[in-house]
Amino acid sequence: MKDRFVSGRELDEETYRHLLANRGRLPDPMRYRKGMTYRAAGRSGLRLPEVSLGLWQNFGSVDSFEIMRDTLYTAFDNGICHFDLANDYGPRSGSAEENFGRILKEGLAPYRDEMCISTKAGYPMWEGPYGDGGSKKYLTASLDQSLRRMGLDYVDIFYHHRPDPATPIEETCLALHGIVMQGKALYVGISNYSRAQTEAAIAVFRELKTPFVLNQVRYNLLDRHIEEDGLPAYAEREGFGLAVYSPLEQGLLTDRYANGVPADSRMHKTKTLKEDLLTPAMLQRLGRLREFAAGRGQTLSALALSWVLRQKAVATVIIGASSSAQVLENMQVDPNFTEEEVRAVEEILR
Numbered sequence: 001m002k003d004r005f006v007s008g009r010e011l012d013e014e015t016y017r018h019l020l021a022n023r024g025r026l027p028d029p030m031r032y033r034k035g036m037t038y039r040a041a042g043r044s045g046l047r048l049p050e051v052s053l054g055l056w057q058n059f060g061s062v063d064s065f066e067i068m069r070d071t072l073y074t075a076f077d078n079g080i081c082h083f084d085l086a087n088d089y090g091p092r093s094g095s096a097e098e099n100f101g102r103i104l105k106e107g108l109a110p111y112r113d114e115m116c117i118s119t120k121a122g123y124p125m126w127e128g129p130y131g132d133g134g135s136k137k138y139l140t141a142s143l144d145q146s147l148r149r150m151g152l153d154y155v156d157i158f159y160h161h162r163p164d165p166a167t168p169i170e171e172t173c174l175a176l177h178g179i180v181m182q183g184k185a186l187y188v189g190i191s192n193y194s195r196a197q198t199e200a201a202i203a204v205f206r207e208l209k210t211p212f213v214l215n216q217v218r219y220n221l222l223d224r225h226i227e228e229d230g231l232p233a234y235a236e237r238e239g240f241g242l243a244v245y246s247p248l249e250q251g252l253l254t255d256r257y258a259n260g261v262p263a264d265s266r267m268h269k270t271k272t273l274k275e276d277l278l279t280p281a282m283l284q285r286l287g288r289l290r291e292f293a294a295g296r297g298q299t300l301s302a303l304a305l306s307w308v309l310r311q312k313a314v315a316t317v318i319i320g321a322s323s324s325a326q327v328l329e330n331m332q333v334d335p336n337f338t339e340e341e342v343r344a345v346e347e348i349l350r
């Protein structure tokens, strides 16, 4: 370490000593010179790496702390400075935030100003009427818990995780706005909102002048429902970004299942990716996509991410990863498709 300056400020003695003690674990000084591209989140000043890391799985209390720390450092070492969490990520719910907080505390905390950290509330988190939904009561209490688990004063983006028809949209939006006013989040987002639900939220955010920047949605080569809903074009017109989750269809759009179902894979270990997806027709389609990717000099996963990033409205793709090697492979994106390439992919998907 050349000097005591990190993220533009001088470190105090204690932090400096702590960092030196972890010398083997210092972030790579070349991290912003490794080719990562940063995109604006809609018409805002917030820029996100094209590839972000999500902590939904592989960062829970059941997972190896050494592997998750290694994966996260590899991401940060390569310009991935956006980390996506939620109150219930684990399992156990809350443990991904705790582990992330521990990684910060043990080494990365001095780099907080170089990170965009998001969390969410919206799915069941605790029992009783205030641990689920979209009420001001739930969102406010949940964010306070998340901040404590991560050891943070604020998050960069706080999302409502899913629409709640039982709560007036005005209340949910006002709660998010209030959280920004209190300084507990810098920007807000919504997640899994359809185009019509987004329109309703935007009407309130506009009135309040809330820094609403992102709708986080599921989108990939095999799930194009947001295109049918017209969300990408609507996002471009209205000036918010799309943060895309499960861009690899939880690993289906990679080489993970090219030769069966490995014992350490998500399909084997969890219930979120079902084995019955591996039909002969699906395997054949994946094989054709893999072949096409090779023609572009890419792996299937890099092709899948590039294809999502070709949409201008997409601010970032949020990948999951169970190893550093996966992170490195997933950085090899090239979203510039020729018309011929787009036609060829469409033909395979038909």
Ligand SMILES: NC(=O)c1ccc[n+]([C@@H]2O[C@H](COP(=O)([O-])OP(=O)(O)OC[C@H]3O[C@@H](n4cnc5c(N)ncnc54)[C@H](OP(=O)(O)O)[C@@H]3O)[C@@H](O)[C@H]2O)c1
Residues within 6 Å of the ligand: 053, 054, 055, 056, 057, 058, 084, 085, 161, 191, 192, 216, 217, 244, 245, 246, 247, 248, 249, 250, 251, 252, 254, 255, 256, 264, 265, 266, 267, 301, 318, 319, 320, 321, 322, 323, 325, 326, 327, 329, 330
């Ligand atoms: N807003 C929401 O409702 C919502 C919902 C879901 C997710 N999310 C966010 O989106 C993030 C990503 O979701 P996701 O984990 O489903 O994303 P994904 O990128 O589609 O899937 C990640 C999984 O794919 C496999 N994988 C990734 N790269 C690979 C590679 N190069 N080669 C082989 N296998 C590879 C790994 O599976 P193995 O574990 O088998 O190695 C990894 O755990 C989450 O962490 C979360 O932050 C948000």
